[in-house]
Amino acid sequence: MTTIVQKFGGTSVGDVTKIKNVARRIKRDMDAGKKVVTVVSAMGKSTDSLVNLAKDITDSPDPREMDMLLTTGEQVTISLVVMALKELGVDAVSMTGWQAGIKTEAVHQDARITEIDAEKVQKHLNKNRAVLVAGFQGVGPSGEITTLGRGGSDTSAVALAAALGAETCSIYTDVTGVFTADPRYVTKARQLDSVSYDEMLELANLGAGVLHPRAVEFAKNYHVPLIVRSSTEDVEGTMVEEEATVEQNLIVRGLAFESEITKITIERLPNQFETMPTLFSMLAEAGISVDIIIQQMTSDNGINVSFTLDTQDLGKALDLLHNKKAELCYSSINHESTLAKVSIVGSGMVSNPGVASDMFKVLAEHEVAIKMVTTSEIKVSVVVPEVDMITAVEGLHAHFGLDAKEKAKIEAIKA
Amino acid sequence: MTTIVQKFGGTSVGDVTKIKNVARRIKRDMDAGKKVVTVVSAMGKSTDSLVNLAKDITDSPDPREMDMLLTTGEQVTISLVVMALKELGVDAVSMTGWQAGIKTEAVHQDARITEIDAEKVQKHLNKNRAVLVAGFQGVGPSGEITTLGRGGSDTSAVALAAALGAETCSIYTDVTGVFTADPRYVTKARQLDSVSYDEMLELANLGAGVLHPRAVEFAKNYHVPLIVRSSTEDVEGTMVEEEATVEQNLIVRGLAFESEITKITIERLPNQFETMPTLFSMLAEAGISVDIIIQQMTSDNGINVSFTLDTQDLGKALDLLHNKKAELCYSSINHESTLAKVSIVGSGMVSNPGVASDMFKVLAEHEVAIKMVTTSEIKVSVVVPEVDMITAVEGLHAHFGLDAKEKAKIEAIKA
Numbered sequence: 001m002t003t004i005v006q007k008f009g010g011t012s013v014g015d016v017t018k019i020k021n022v023a024r025r026i027k028r029d030m031d032a033g034k035k036v037v038t039v040v041s042a043m044g045k046s047t048d049s050l051v052n053l054a055k056d057i058t059d060s061p062d063p064r065e066m067d068m069l070l071t072t073g074e075q076v077t078i079s080l081v082v083m084a085l086k087e088l089g090v091d092a093v094s095m096t097g098w099q100a101g102i103k104t105e106a107v108h109q110d111a112r113i114t115e116i117d118a119e120k121v122q123k124h125l126n127k128n129r130a131v132l133v134a135g136f137q138g139v140g141p142s143g144e145i146t147t148l149g150r151g152g153s154d155t156s157a158v159a160l161a162a163a164l165g166a167e168t169c170s171i172y173t174d175v176t177g178v179f180t181a182d183p184r185y186v187t188k189a190r191q192l193d194s195v196s197y198d199e200m201l202e203l204a205n206l207g208a209g210v211l212h213p214r215a216v217e218f219a220k221n222y223h224v225p226l227i228v229r230s231s232t233e234d235v236e237g238t239m240v241e242e243e244a245t246v247e248q249n250l251i252v253r254g255l256a257f258e259s260e261i262t263k264i265t266i267e268r269l270p271n272q273f274e275t276m277p278t279l280f281s282m283l284a285e286a287g288i289s290v291d292i293i294i295q296q297m298t299s300d301n302g303i304n305v306s307f308t309l310d311t312q313d314l315g316k317a318l319d320l321l322h323n324k325k326a327e328l329c330y331s332s333i334n335h336e337s338t339l340a341k342v343s344i345v346g347s348g349m350v351s352n353p354g355v356a357s358d359m360f361k362v363l364a365e366h367e368v369a370i371k372m373v374t375t376s377e378i379k380v381s382v383v384v385p386e387v388d389m390i391t392a393v394e395g396l397h398a399h400f401g402l403d404a405k406e407k408a409k410i411e412a413i414k415a
Numbered sequence: 416m417t418t419i420v421q422k423f424g425g426t427s428v429g430d431v432t433k434i435k436n437v438a439r440r441i442k443r444d445m446d447a448g449k450k451v452v453t454v455v456s457a458m459g460k461s462t463d464s465l466v467n468l469a470k471d472i473t474d475s476p477d478p479r480e481m482d483m484l485l486t487t488g489e490q491v492t493i494s495l496v497v498m499a500l501k502e503l504g505v506d507a508v509s510m511t512g513w514q515a516g517i518k519t520e521a522v523h524q525d526a527r528i529t530e531i532d533a534e535k536v537q538k539h540l541n542k543n544r545a546v547l548v549a550g551f552q553g554v555g556p557s558g559e560i561t562t563l564g565r566g567g568s569d570t571s572a573v574a575l576a577a578a579l580g581a582e583t584c585s586i587y588t589d590v591t592g593v594f595t596a597d598p599r600y601v602t603k604a605r606q607l608d609s610v611s612y613d614e615m616l617e618l619a620n621l622g623a624g625v626l627h628p629r630a631v632e633f634a635k636n637y638h639v640p641l642i643v644r645s646s647t648e649d650v651e652g653t654m655v656e657e658e659a660t661v662e663q664n665l666i667v668r669g670l671a672f673e674s675e676i677t678k679i680t681i682e683r684l685p686n687q688f689e690t691m692p693t694l695f696s697m698l699a700e701a702g703i704s705v706d707i708i709i710q711q712m713t714s715d716n717g718i719n720v721s722f723t724l725d726t727q728d729l730g731k732a733l734d735l736l737h738n739k740k741a742e743l744c745y746s747s748i749n750h751e752s753t754l755a756k757v758s759i760v761g762s763g764m765v766s767n768p769g770v771a772s773d774m775f776k777v778l779a780e781h782e783v784a785i786k787m788v789t790t791s792e793i794k795v796s797v798v799v800p801e802v803d804m805i806t807a808v809e810g811l812h813a814h815f816g817l818d819a820k821e822k823a824k825i826e827a828i829k830a
Contacts, residue, residue: 016471050491056431057495058502065501068509069494072487076465079483080472086480087473094483098513099558143514 014044023084042073074134097137110149151212162222177238422572429459438499457488489549512552525564566627577637592653
């Protein structure tokens with residue numbers, strides 16, 4: 001008998017009706033002869049309510065106590081799903097993170113899983129019980145309750161699947177799968193049958209951010225086949241696995257894009273070994289995430305550095321850089337906001353060196369100015385004016401053969 | 416440095432403001448040089464909300480899963496109180512039942528504590544941390560989350576006090592202490608400075624049921640001095656201890672009373688050894704609690720049995736007895752409702768044999784008819800017409816010297 005692991009997020013267990021639906025789905029898989037382990041998140045907005053309680057008490061809640069507080073949310077869900085299963089006549093048992101043997105580092109709010117004692121869950125599976133595991137949580141070396149940080153429940157599910165040698169790990173979510181581009185913006189986006197781990201990592205922003213990169217990395221490292229599928233519609237999802245099936249010889253598998261990007265350029269920094277580490281550790285310590293970085297020499301042996309960041313961090317970054325002008329010894333700063341980043345992603349690029357130039361040609365045809373470029377083995381990203389983002393995406397989506405062939409096909413997938 | 420244990424119930428931690436008050440009180444005790452362990456219940460009506468969620472899913476929730484569900488309530492409170500303490504600059508740590516080493520039987524919803532691994536709490540006390548423990552919960556032999564049933568948080572506090580060798584265990588509640596009679600009904604009731612464990616057990620109904628009998632029994636068995644005190648008013652409470660200080664040579668320490676009592680009489684049962692065990696195990700199996708029982712021989716060698724029960728169980732009891740008439744072989748049944756039970760309680764009675772006759776004399780003076788009588792070493796109970804209950808209580812309260820001497824005195828206590 002094969003074991004499957006599945007995960008339902010907060011919206012999929014948001015009320016009693018949805019919890020009963022999850023129970024029915026588990027029963028169906030068990031009736032089909034599977035051993036089923038289900039990881040669930042806290043119900044809908046319940047985590048927000050708990051966070052607000054903490055905020056009413058203090059502006060800087062203790063991380064250990066936040067873990068103690070927030071882990072109650074998943075504990076509520078697991079007990080309710082088991083009650084619903086028992087109501088359907090299915091033997092089932094709920095387990096908190098520590099009961100399920102999910103061991104983590106001694107870190108609060110963003111711990112990594114170090115080990116899973118699979119026997120704790122396995123002994124219930126051996127008795128033909130459905131096992132419900134509280135997602136997002138674990139136990140530290142000294143018995144402290146810890147949480148896994150963002151994407152935590154996905155990671156719980158993938159880690160359990162790896163530890164139990166599960167056939168697949170299904171992530172149930174509010175989209176039907178992974179798309180060639182975010183279908184909220186790109187009308188011709190279509191769902192992929194399969195995608196590789198590496199492509200999925202690069203496409204993390206696609207399809208409404210369905211999978212957290214940490215969970216994908218975990219799945220890749222432990223060779224766990226992931227399935228992204230809908231919790232409401234009963235349709236095939238997208239398989240995330242080692243080598244994605246080659247669909248129609250696609251070189252580019254998908255497009256990612258994000259707006260509200262700002263580019264900052266710092267001119268005439270001293271050409272010294274310490275310049276770059278000093279600058280970027282300063283920004284990191286201030287909690288400012290930097291994405292694309294470009295460094296150029298100036299004619300008089302100084303260096304110019306450009307980098308992109310979320311526009312919402314601009315003020316903080318400018319304040320910091322102005323305050324540190326003496327330390328950094330630059331001559332001037334300028335910035336350009338209302339930019340966007342557009343990326344093409346696909347494992348097939350590695351053996352197709354012409355992809356980047358193809359991309360630039362398409363952008364030129366659509367009169368989209370390129371502000372910055374960065375490339376990796378399976379991705380090319382360009383920074384363009386925000387106003388041209390959708391034009392660029394639609395042009396690239398069509399050029400690389402990603403457009404849905406006919407309207408009817410998408411309807412068939414969704415039906 | 417002495418250790419104290421204290422417990423705050425659901426109303427005392429019902430909102431963020433009250434939680435901050437509890438934190439300030441803990442800080443004050445720590446500033447006074449105490450090591451403080453605090454047991455808290457779930458916030459206000461949060462347990463009710465969880466119970467309602469379960470009810471929306473099933474009429475008969477699984478006991479194990481109810482424990483999983485309900486224990487989240489106390490876990491929320493402990494984390495919030497610790498956050499409030501840290502906001503006050505006090506080092507503090509929260510512990511669930513299993514983290515605090517509270518081990519119980521393998522029973523759900525009504526487990527008894529079997530052992531406490533005091534080292535788990537002690538190691539934090541040694542680091543001068545305030546320790547917040549989730550009440551009402553423990554962990555079974557195989558790592559299951561269990562709950563202690565009614566009065567659970569009181570029992571958690573008393574058991575921790577015993578395990579830690581605490582100086583006292585304070586139960587903070589919504590009354591200022593234990594009264595000679597329920598002050599909601601008896602205007603001249605006054606607060607006692609001290610009361611013995613046995614008296615407290617008999618007086619369980621007094622002062623709005625401030626302590627659960629199981630917690631009192633636990634305190635008695637482990638010689639833990641209990642203090643019942645107000646969570647809102649800063650006044651002396653009532654000490655519950657081995658030998659209560661003799662106050663004004665009181666023979667009777669307090670009065671308990673309850674209305675809505677029914678007396679059922681079964682006539683002419685067969686005079687056989689099996690009659691009584693058969694009858695009362697029948698009632699017990701049907702979940703009917705019986706209080707006072709009186710058995711009398713009839714002139715023709717049959718037996719008449721009378722017993723009291725809550726009036727709300729009357730219908731169920733009559734149905735049962737009528738259905739079992741053939742088995743029980745009685746001749747007839749009659750019942751009398753709208754009765755009340757009035758009890759006088761005091762350790763001093765043991766050496767004062769005239770107390771019961773004193774009680775009967777007072778009731779006769781007030782023309783209160785006595786329907787049934789039962790006595791124990793430190794208690795005499797009578798069943799009287801419900802309409803005469805308060806007359807009887809006030810007459811006895813005055814006769815046995817319990818009345819507040821002057822109005823001013825009560826005001827002084829409450830001020």
